[in-house]
Amino acid sequence: MKQFFSFNDVKSNYKELLNKALDYKKNPFTDKHIGENKTVGLIFFNPSLRTRLSSIKAAYNLGANVWVLNAGSDSWTLEMADGTVMDGNSQEHIKEAIQVMSAYCDVLGVRTFPNLKNKDEDYNEVILNKVVENSSVPVVSLESATLHPLQSFADLITIAEYKKTERVKVVLTWAPHVRALPQSVPNSFADWFSQIDFVDFVITHPKGYELNEKFTNGSQIIYDQDEALKDADFVYAKNWSSFTDYGKILSNDSSWTVTKEKMNLTNNGKFMHCLPVRRNLIVSDDVLDSDSSIVIPEATNRIFSAQTIFSECLKSK
Amino acid sequence: MKQFFSFNDVKSNYKELLNKALDYKKNPFTDKHIGENKTVGLIFFNPSLRTRLSSIKAAYNLGANVWVLNAGSDSWTLEMADGTVMDGNSQEHIKEAIQVMSAYCDVLGVRTFPNLKNKDEDYNEVILNKVVENSSVPVVSLESATLHPLQSFADLITIAEYKKTERVKVVLTWAPHVRALPQSVPNSFADWFSQIDFVDFVITHPKGYELNEKFTNGSQIIYDQDEALKDADFVYAKNWSSFTDYGKILSNDSSWTVTKEKMNLTNNGKFMHCLPVRRNLIVSDDVLDSDSSIVIPEATNRIFSAQTIFSECLKSK
Amino acid sequence: MKQFFSFNDVKSNYKELLNKALDYKKNPFTDKHIGENKTVGLIFFNPSLRTRLSSIKAAYNLGANVWVLNAGSDSWTLEMADGTVMDGNSQEHIKEAIQVMSAYCDVLGVRTFPNLKNKDEDYNEVILNKVVENSSVPVVSLESATLHPLQSFADLITIAEYKKTERVKVVLTWAPHVRALPQSVPNSFADWFSQIDFVDFVITHPKGYELNEKFTNGSQIIYDQDEALKDADFVYAKNWSSFTDYGKILSNDSSWTVTKEKMNLTNNGKFMHCLPVRRNLIVSDDVLDSDSSIVIPEATNRIFSAQTIFSECLKSK
Incomplete structure (x- = not known):
């Protein structure tokens, strides 16, 4: 290589x-x-x-x-x-x-x-x-x-380890943050998981946060987070700044924070994040500290x- | 462990x-x-x-x-x-x-x-x-x-190496400094040497510099430095800020600096310090540069x- | 050693x-x-x-x-x-x-x-x-x-590798820079190459940039860069601040920049520099990016x- x-x-x-x-x-x-x-x-x-x-x-x-x-x-x-x-x-x-x-x-x-x-x-x-x-x-x-390909590869290893069924639904969800962050992690995640053969991949984010199509490869985008999370096996949260209105923060809507209620919509889904993660902004303590969080094995x-x-x-x- | x-x-x-x-x-x-x-x-x-x-x-x-x-x-x-x-x-x-x-x-x-x-x-x-x-x-x-337990353990190794008699007198003495320093080294030293079986342990410092009793374990405190140093086999100098008036500098009395005259009160005692040490504030050059100083073996x-x-x-x- | x-x-x-x-x-x-x-x-x-x-x-x-x-x-x-x-x-x-x-x-x-x-x-x-x-x-x-003796030793290795004749002419030339730099690299280079037995060593720089004689060991100094470069097998460029008017910048004469025209005066000479090098100030891109530059093997x-x-x-x- x-x-x-x-x-x-x-x-x-x-x-x-x-x-x-x-x-x-x-x-x-x-x-x-x-x-x-x-x-x-x-x-x-x-x-x-x-x-x-x-x-x-x-x-x-x-x-x-x-x-x-x-x-x-x-x-x-x-x-x-x-x-x-x-x-x-x-x-x-x-x-x-x-x-x-x-x-x-x-x-x-x-x-x-x-x-x-x-x-x-x-x-x-x-x-x-x-x-x-x-x-x-x-x-x-x-x-x-x-x-961020080493991250995406680690994400793939983690999903392969934790998946319980032949095919799995993986949802990449935007979450709020106070600073303008790169698109590298979500770009990379989308690029990989839109092409992994055992994955049904969905992206959810507020309007205006569309990622570069070069990396999303025609993935399904659902603007309603609750709908997107339905039956998800893996929820991958991440903030990113806007690609279209480049580098800008368009929303800090706290209803996008991944909470216990949100996770209840999933198929007993696992929570993932590349870390560092801002607690109670990206994800609530009760999700991150629960058994459904696999951020530490992911980092490992x-x-x-x-x-x-x-x-x-x-x-x- | x-x-x-x-x-x-x-x-x-x-x-x-x-x-x-x-x-x-x-x-x-x-x-x-x-x-x-x-x-x-x-x-x-x-x-x-x-x-x-x-x-x-x-x-x-x-x-x-x-x-x-x-x-x-x-x-x-x-x-x-x-x-x-x-x-x-x-x-x-x-x-x-x-x-x-x-x-x-x-x-x-x-x-x-x-x-x-x-x-x-x-x-x-x-x-x-x-x-x-x-x-x-x-x-x-x-x-x-x-x-600072790795320091105290190194101090124990050093005293074990340099002691010439079955039992030894070890004196922890406060010395002046221009900044407010942690109590971690003296706390730790007191905690260890008040419990080492071959050591007679004495602490000396100006009034107001009493360490937390949790770590001194009832050690003898002598407020007169000259008296405390008498017949000491090892003099362990260190500055610390006040524990009772927390984090404050109560004294910068230069008569507490460890000098040749002070060392003459001891039993041909060895001078120790965890380093970094401020020369001519904590200890005079003529002590630190003399054979009675064992700060380098201590650091080793x-x-x-x-x-x-x-x-x-x-x-x- | x-x-x-x-x-x-x-x-x-x-x-x-x-x-x-x-x-x-x-x-x-x-x-x-x-x-x-x-x-x-x-x-x-x-x-x-x-x-x-x-x-x-x-x-x-x-x-x-x-x-x-x-x-x-x-x-x-x-x-x-x-x-x-x-x-x-x-x-x-x-x-x-x-x-x-x-x-x-x-x-x-x-x-x-x-x-x-x-x-x-x-x-x-x-x-x-x-x-x-x-x-x-x-x-x-x-x-x-x-x-900077490890640099000079690496320079010696490099010249030994690239020399094509028994004896070689090595020219140390001053070149302009925007900051006052140490004399350590040119001092060291002069000290070594004035004493290497297969080297004819020449130094060139504007007047006022004479190095400490302790290191130049009576080397020939030619104040005309063009004349000095004539028939050179190796051109070693470096800026330094004045030794006599200590630490001062006396010249920023861009005619001392090593260019293709300057290199054409040499005996198909190799260009050397210890790096980091400021492009188009010390040396022009067309020299540094050409086959006559051996700065990377030199750094290796x-x-x-x-x-x-x-x-x-x-x-x-």
């Missing part, structure tokens, strides 16, 4: 990778030879808890070494634009930075958030693409401007999604 | 652990198998030098991997209160954060300072208790609001106190 | 070390036993990308563990002066800090920049000397106030310069 940015990169073999991840969960250290004499490099342009620690753990499970760079605080301010005379604040061009960093590792993970101001820049994945262009080793997205599976992807990257190197 | 927060956690077997630590000092890598395929997670809510590096070294000595998280700068702002609507600055509840972080390691070390404003909150160890409640793996205090022993505790935690997991 | 600060430390055996580095490049993991049960400690008083990551990778290649400390943000504010009453902002004296940190590792790397305000303080290497005085393990400069060789030095230090310990 040379890159892992979106469902496209695993579309042909996602079932095989899913089985591999489930195997890793049972036997985390079975492939310790794969990482021998290998180094996983992790670059964070933005803060991270789960991605940072689960990626480190994943590397350790494979017997690999790790380095982590907080871009900015640990090193230099990077220039992204080509052709500029660098007489301002930027101290190093991303071209050199990535060429060099990729020389110091065997697979490169990169986290980079959208700025939510320039839709084209974000949706063209300007930074991620510069990373790929300049890296001499496989690149893994640790969340990019528009997608971040280890095995990363381990599977790193393993594929290290083998292909 | 499921937790290590105070002397209580080792009261029944501290002599055995002390011997183990002294063995580790002689043969640091003898238990490298214990950490195989294991990860030590370290979370710092506050800055740290010795605890950070000695804990990392301790884990390496056991053959374990390590990750370190600077809570706040590396990740998200945590909410501590239950039941709140998280529509403010806090991005993640400590409940989820700790459940998730403990899923990514085999033992969890946590450093968290008191705020020195709310005595009840500090002395109820609100943060540490939330960590314990939510952790799925053993938790080790890397200094909490009220105690932090490796072996941590190694012993991590070892016990990893075995019990 | 007990220390690595300047060319002096390797003057007697640099050819042997060069061969060792070239061997490591071919077989990075051949000496994995040398780092077994060993820990490389890295302290950064200033930001770093290449040095940080290449040093970590070097340690991993030797089978060693690593810890990294960002002095200041991770730990405490250090006091450098002797004899002061520490009642200000400094929380720990560098004496204790280094004694303790060196107790937690087997070789200590330290990065410390000049302040560019007090020439004597910088050129007396006050901080580095305090580190050496107080360290119980070998100390490696990760760039000091006046020198930072791994092998560090690996060779760490290896020597760990063996001597």
Whole structure:
């Protein structure tokens, strides 16, 4: 595997990778030879808890070494634009930075958030693409401007573990938040689960929160949350800012908070969220603290999604 | 061992652990198998030098991997209160954060300072208790609001190494400082050394600096520093802010600085301090730079106190 | 090897070390036993990308563990002066800090920049000397106030790899920049390459930018950049602030930028820079993006310069 940015990169073999991840969960250290004499490099342009620690753990499970760079605080301010005379604040061009960093590792993970101001820049994945262009080793997205594939893969592992029937209904629901958040998690979730063969996928959100059709792949959108949740096996809550009115908060309607009453509409459904989650805003305490919440196993599976992807990257190197 | 927060956690077997630590000092890598395929997670809510590096070294000595998280700068702002609507600055509840972080390691070390404003909150160890409640793996205090047990254990190792007689007199003395400091080190030192069987323990400080009786266990308090230091085998200096007039600085009396003259009152006593130490405020240069100072061996022993505790935690997991 | 600060430390055996580095490049993991049960400690008083990551990778290649400390943000504010009453902002004296940190590792790397305000303080290497005085393990400069020896060693490896003739002409050229930069890289480069036996070394810069003669060792200085570049096999560009008018920017003459036209004056010369480099200020895009640029192999060789030095230090310990 040379890159892992979106469902496209695993579309042909996602079932095989899913089985591999489930195997890793049972036997985390079975492939310790794969990482021998290998180094996983992790670059964070933005803060991270789960991605940072689960990626480190994943590397350790494979017997690999790790380095982590907080871009900015640990090193230099990077220039992204080509052709500029660098007489301002930027101290190093991303071209050199990535060429060099990729020389110091065997697979490169990169986290980079959208700025939510320039839709084209974000949706063209300007930074991620510069990373790929300049890296001499496989690149893994640790969340990019528009997608969060390691999260979606962990979500797939989790749903595969908890599903009780052949087919399951999975509902992605918008929920309120006080800050304008990226669309990367819902984009990614929609992209994956609209294409997983055992899933009936539904999206629900207030009008104006339509995600980019590139990622929803014609999924059913139901604007009435109660109707959407009916008979759901899995409820995946997430806030996002508007894609059409780019980066804007259009609603803070607290009736979209996922409560016990909402969960009662489902088929004894499981509650999921990528975390961090704002309690009593996205979801009520009584849901998050109940047995129907599987956010912790979901976060735990971040280890095995990363381990599977790193393993594929290290083998292909 | 499921937790290590105070002397209580080792009261029944501290002599055995002390011997183990002294063995580790002689043969640091003898238990490298214990950490195989294991990860030590370290979370710092506050800055740290010795605890950070000695804990990392301790884990390496056991053959374990390590990750370190600077809570706040590396990740998200945590909410501590239950039941709140998280529509403010806090991005993640400590409940989820700790459940998730403990899923990514085999033992969890946590450093968290008191705020020195709310005595009840500090002395109820609100943060540490939330960590314990939510952790799925053993938790080790890397200094909490009220105690610093890895330091006290290192102090015990050091005194055991340097004592020349069966019984020794150990004096904990307050010393002046310009900032209001936690009581965690002196609380912890008092809690341990008031219960170590080969120690005659005395505390000396200006009036108003009485420590919480919960930790002093009826130790002798002598308000005259000169009298207290008489015939001392070990002088343990430390500043702390007032417990009774909570978090306040009541004195900056420079006559409490530990000087050569003060040390001359002792039984050729050794000078100890947990570090960082402010020179010529807590202790004069001529003491700290003399042979009677054992602050560096004391700091070195932090490796072996941590190694012993991590070892016990990893075995019990 | 007990220390690595300047060319002096390797003057007697640099050819042997060069061969060792070239061997490591071919077989990075051949000496994995040398780092077994060993820990490389890295302290950064200033930001770093290449040095940080290449040093970590070097340690991993030797089978060693690593810890990294960002002095200041991770730990405490250090006091450098002797004899002061520490009642200000400094929380720990560098004496204790280094004694303790060196107790937690087997070789200590330290990065410390000049302040560019007090020439004597910088050129007396006050901080580095305090580190050496107080360290119980070998100390490696990760760039000091006046020198950057791991960079110069990597430059030597690179020139040895790319040279096509027995003797080569190497030109160090000043180039413009918007900020006042240390002289450590050019000092160090001059100190090494004025003493490498297969090199004809020339320095070119505007008047007033003369480096300390202690490091130039009587090298030829040509103030006309075009003349200096004539027939050069390697062009090493770098900005530095004035040594004589200490820390000042005396010129921002853009005619000193290394362009295609300038490179055409050379003997099909290779372009080098230690990075980070400001594009179109130090060097034009068309040079940096051309085949004559070897800045990425040069940065890659930072791994092998560090690996060779760490290896020597760990063996001597």
